[in-house]
Amino acid sequence: MTSQYAPLSPQAALAEADRCLFCFDAPCASACPTHIDVPRFIKKIASGNVMGSAKAILDANVLGLSCSRVCPVDVLCEGACVMHNLHQRPIAIGKLQRHAMEFFYDVGGALPQAAVALPWKVACIGAGPASLACSAELRAQGARAIIFDQRPLAGGLNTYGVAQYKLAPEESGREVELIRAAGVEFLTGIEIGKDILLDDLLRDHDAIFLGIGLGGTQPLGIPGEHLGGIQTALQFIADYKNRRPVNIGDRVVVIGGGNTAIDAAIAARHLDARDVTILYRRSERDMSAFAFEYEHAKREGVKFMWNARPVAFHGHNHVGAVECEYVPLIACDTVILAVGQSRLVDLLSSIDGLQLHGGLVKVNPESGQTGNPKFFAGGDCVNGGREVVDAVAAGKRAARGILQWLT
Amino acid sequence: MADLTTSFAGIHSPNPFWLASGPPTNCGEQIMRAFDAGWGGAVWKTIGEPIVNVSSRYSSVDWNGNRMMGLNNIELISDRPIETNLREIYEVKKRYPNHAVIASLMVESTREAWHSMVKRAEDAGADGLELNFGCPHGMSERGMGSAVGQVPEYTRMITEWVKEAARTPVLVKLTPNISDIRVTARAATQGGADGLSAINTINSITGVDLDTLIPRPNVNGHSAHGGYCGPAVKPIALHMVQQIASDPQSQLPISAIGGISGWREAAEFILMGAGCLQACTAPMHYGYRIVEDMVDGLASWMDSKGFPTLDDFRGRSLPRVTDWQHLDLNYKIVARINPAKCIGCQLCYTACWDGAHQCIHVSGSDRSAIVSTPTATAVSHAVPPSRIPRVDEGECVGCNLCWLVCPVENCIDMVRVDNGLNSESWAERSSRIPA
Ligand SMILES: Cc1cc2nc3c(=O)[nH]c(=O)nc-3n(C[C@H](O)[C@H](O)[C@H](O)COP(=O)(O)OP(=O)(O)OC[C@H]3O[C@@H](n4cnc5c(N)ncnc54)[C@H](O)[C@@H]3O)c2cc1C
Ligand SMILES: Cc1cc2nc3c(=O)[nH]c(=O)nc-3n(C[C@H](O)[C@H](O)[C@H](O)COP(=O)(O)O)c2cc1C
Ligand code: SF4
Numbered sequence: 001m002t003s004q005y006a007p008l009s010p011q012a013a014l015a016e017a018d019r020c021l022f023c024f025d026a027p028c029a030s031a032c033p034t035h036i037d038v039p040r041f042i043k044k045i046a047s048g049n050v051m052g053s054a055k056a057i058l059d060a061n062v063l064g065l066s067c068s069r070v071c072p073v074d075v076l077c078e079g080a081c082v083m084h085n086l087h088q089r090p091i092a093i094g095k096l097q098r099h100a101m102e103f104f105y106d107v108g109g110a111l112p113q114a115a116v117a118l119p120w121k122v123a124c125i126g127a128g129p130a131s132l133a134c135s136a137e138l139r140a141q142g143a144r145a146i147i148f149d150q151r152p153l154a155g156g157l158n159t160y161g162v163a164q165y166k167l168a169p170e171e172s173g174r175e176v177e178l179i180r181a182a183g184v185e186f187l188t189g190i191e192i193g194k195d196i197l198l199d200d201l202l203r204d205h206d207a208i209f210l211g212i213g214l215g216g217t218q219p220l221g222i223p224g225e226h227l228g229g230i231q232t233a234l235q236f237i238a239d240y241k242n243r244r245p246v247n248i249g250d251r252v253v254v255i256g257g258g259n260t261a262i263d264a265a266i267a268a269r270h271l272d273a274r275d276v277t278i279l280y281r282r283s284e285r286d287m288s289a290f291a292f293e294y295e296h297a298k299r300e301g302v303k304f305m306w307n308a309r310p311v312a313f314h315g316h317n318h319v320g321a322v323e324c325e326y327v328p329l330i331a332c333d334t335v336i337l338a339v340g341q342s343r344l345v346d347l348l349s350s351i352d353g354l355q356l357h358g359g360l361v362k363v364n365p366e367s368g369q370t371g372n373p374k375f376f377a378g379g380d381c382v383n384g385g386r387e388v389v390d391a392v393a394a395g396k397r398a399a400r401g402i403l404q405w406l407t
Numbered sequence: 408m409a410d411l412t413t414s415f416a417g418i419h420s421p422n423p424f425w426l427a428s429g430p431p432t433n434c435g436e437q438i439m440r441a442f443d444a445g446w447g448g449a450v451w452k453t454i455g456e457p458i459v460n461v462s463s464r465y466s467s468v469d470w471n472g473n474r475m476m477g478l479n480n481i482e483l484i485s486d487r488p489i490e491t492n493l494r495e496i497y498e499v500k501k502r503y504p505n506h507a508v509i510a511s512l513m514v515e516s517t518r519e520a521w522h523s524m525v526k527r528a529e530d531a532g533a534d535g536l537e538l539n540f541g542c543p544h545g546m547s548e549r550g551m552g553s554a555v556g557q558v559p560e561y562t563r564m565i566t567e568w569v570k571e572a573a574r575t576p577v578l579v580k581l582t583p584n585i586s587d588i589r590v591t592a593r594a595a596t597q598g599g600a601d602g603l604s605a606i607n608t609i610n611s612i613t614g615v616d617l618d619t620l621i622p623r624p625n626v627n628g629h630s631a632h633g634g635y636c637g638p639a640v641k642p643i644a645l646h647m648v649q650q651i652a653s654d655p656q657s658q659l660p661i662s663a664i665g666g667i668s669g670w671r672e673a674a675e676f677i678l679m680g681a682g683c684l685q686a687c688t689a690p691m692h693y694g695y696r697i698v699e700d701m702v703d704g705l706a707s708w709m710d711s712k713g714f715p716t717l718d719d720f721r722g723r724s725l726p727r728v729t730d731w732q733h734l735d736l737n738y739k740i741v742a743r744i745n746p747a748k749c750i751g752c753q754l755c756y757t758a759c760w761d762g763a764h765q766c767i768h769v770s771g772s773d774r775s776a777i778v779s780t781p782t783a784t785a786v787s788h789a790v791p792p793s794r795i796p797r798v799d800e801g802e803c804v805g806c807n808l809c810w811l812v813c814p815v816e817n818c819i820d821m822v823r824v825d826n827g828l829n830s831e832s833w834a835e836r837s838s839r840i841p842a
Pocket of ligand 3: 744
């Protein structure tokens with residue numbers, strides 16, 4: 001969309017790569033949850049070894065492409081760049097990573113095949129970033145990995161959730177295909193617990209990785225929530241990203257103060273809604289959205305109303321206004337709820353010995369192992385909803401934990 | 408305001424900046440535009456029996472995203488008829504009587520050929536002559552250019568022939584492709600030259616195309632060695648100028664050439680004894696307009712230093728170049744890192760550890776295995792104290808490497824430490840200790 005999201009030209013990539021100081025024990029690499037060796041991949045771009053650069057990235061993070069697009073680099077690698085203290089722009093690490101990864105995919109790069117075959121078979125539930133990283137690592141080490149997902153397409157929120165202007169479903173699909181080509185098996189359209197029971201899965205596999213993410217958007221529990229024109233952010237974004245027709249009218253109210261609310265509001269603006277307002281029940285300072293996401297929303301023309309706590313929706317069949325405490329009625333054609341995702345307690349609580357804390361799976365942070373030693377977990381279902389890169393790091397750690405436990 | 412007027416071996420120009428013989432001085436129209444832009448003089452593209460050039464002719468070395476850190480060419484002398492060049496010299500001199508126009512000459516190595524060429528150039532109105540004994544490619548295969556400049560006897564002989572006929576000052580342009588440039592400088596001096604120009608280009612092959620495997624520049628599948636110039640060669644030129652200027656056997660004015668792109672290099676060369684300056688690659692890269700800041704910058708620097716004229720600082724740094732054996736062995740400096748400026752890149756650490764004397768230390772990696780995305784909406788950029796390296800001053804040998812690699816200005820200081828010892832050079836020490 002905006003030039004801020006455009007790729008670098010090869011020459012610009014070279015100039016940017018040359019800016020990198022090549023720090024020793026670089027803070028950017030320390031700040032990355034997957035510890036990509038940032039100076040190493042950047043200097044490979046500078047030397048003209050773009051393929052080597054991509055491989056250095058994939059070595060640490062198999063979702064190097066989507067991470068280059070969706071990572072909140074301002075608070076990760078680029079936030080740690082020493083250039084800030086030289087009063088210069090940090091190195092555009094995200095864009096350089098994208099440059100290398102797109103080169104890799106454009107020339108048809110592939111992951112290395114496992115050197116040995118291990119006798120184990122692991123099931124990964126969910127095809128989101130956590131399971132993708134876990135299965136790719138299992139496969140790289142020589143184990144068999146089978147991914148199950150209830151949705152038709154693999155990729156999890158990379159395919160169905162993250163903002164379209166950052167990552168299109170087809171780009172997420174490239175990563176899925178890379179991992180499939182490395183030998184990971186995908187079974188989509190299968191809901192574990194319904195289409196296949198956990199017990200059956202358990203019988204057929206040596207270990208199970210839970211990468212199920214979080215559930216649907218939580219309801220507010222206020223009058224009028226059943227009215228037409230009220231939808232959840234996740235459904236709205238998934239429809240928008242997969243080009244299903246969405247009719248939202250001119251005036252859209254988004255309820256919530258996190259990154260999802262921002263994504264939904266920007267998507268609504270991209271659908272030409274004239275008037276898009278985010279209602280947040282607390283103050284500007286309390287918003288959980290990243291500062292750069294907030295700035296981006298303002299540039300896109302999104303309006304904000306602080307300290308606005310909705311108490312009811314009004315309308316006949318279709319929503320026509322939102323009522324908040326202490327503010328006049330806010331007229332609207334569509335309401336998008338972005339107030340956090342629920343937890344998949346039903347499936348999780350059916351697992352013997354697995355411990356939950358507030359609906360999230362408790363694991364050993366180093367190995368990802370749960371209270372039931374055969375089950376490992378990582379990603380949003382453990383951390384409560386962080387970023388793609390956190391899910392990747394956790395998935396990879398769990399793969400190693402699984403192999404260590406099996407060995 | 409500083410006075411930049413220049414008198415070099417009897418040739419006058421409004422400032423010391425001359426265009427070196429090359430593509431920027433191919434024809435009169437160019438040179439007049441250059442004078443309008445502010446150049447003080449121009450050495451005409453070498454005149455001689457017209458040659459045929461090849462295409463392509465140039466290749467370069469880019470460095471860290473910068474274009475043309477060094478330029479290589481396989482171009483020969485002027486491809487235009489001698490009469491055309493001479494007629495244009497006449498026209499330029501008529502319109503720009505106060506600017507220096509030097510005719511660069513190269514003809515076959517006979518007395519008659521040189522005598523005739525000298526007379527024709529002077530008749531055209533040239534203020535002086537520059538004998539091109541430096542061209543390292545092509546012309547040398549025909550017994551001219553560096554084929555003359557690499558043999559001191561030839562250099563002396565042809566300089567003598569020219570001096571027999573010349574009425575204007577004669578400059579001999581030296582080739583750097585020789586093990587001791589002072590030898591040819593002395594030969595030119597003995598031949599009666601009035602001044603020296605140094606340096607011409609350095610033999611080079613800039614690179615090989617890694618797709619076609621053909622070295623650059625590619626002339627229909629083949630390449631030939633060329634001459635290297637531009638910013639990359641400045642240190643070599645500066646050293647050669649210093650060597651000639653310090654040589655008691657050739658005390659001639661020196662027109663310094665080689666990598667001069669701005670007033671800073673100009674000041675450096677003058678401090679090393681240069682009488683005037685020539686540039687070729689820089690105007691090829693950016694055009695004649697660069698001279699404006701060369702003049703302006705040099706004058707401002709002279710004002711700030713209190714030098715009213717070029718003579719006030721010419722050669723000032725020469726006495727500061729000595730032989731290694733006279734350097735003070737007891738002078739001791741150490742690196743000191745300013746923690747308030749340090750950005751924690753640890754380049755000094757890795758340089759010292761791998762490339763010097765292992766006397767800079769860090770606390771060890773502060774990387775934790777499990778890192779997650781911070782939830783804070785903004786991050787602090789403060790340098791963690793654990794990332795700031797420490798210098799073990801007792802072990803530091805004061806080599807400068809960390810200071811050179813540190814990307815932050817004035818972050819590392821090389822400070823003198825008092826070791827209580829009196830100055831002593833190797834020469835003094837070895838004469839004190841009997842063998
Ligand atoms: C709107 C939105 C925008 C976001 N934007 C960004 C961003 O810009 N940058 C960023 O880094 N992160 C972003 N995130 C967060 C990021 O998407 C998640 O942290 C990440 O996808 C978590 O990966 P995961 O594998 O743990 O879970 P998910 O990606 O949620 O994948 C879980 C998968 O499990 C499947 N599943 C669940 N239960 C079952 C079952 N019983 N049987 C079979 N399959 C099942 C689901 O269908 C799903 O595909 C965003 C999140 C949202 C909601
Ligand atoms: C393309 C090109 C052609 C040149 N032709 C000549 C020439 O005809 N005669 C000559 O004396 N020097 C010639 N030179 C050498 C320059 O005059 C000069 O000595 C050399 O380039 C170093 O200066 P610089 O670093 O400023 O370019 C040429 C240089 C270049 C790049
Ligand atoms: S090179 Fe300079 S900025 Fe970098 S760590 Fe050393 S002292 Fe600090």
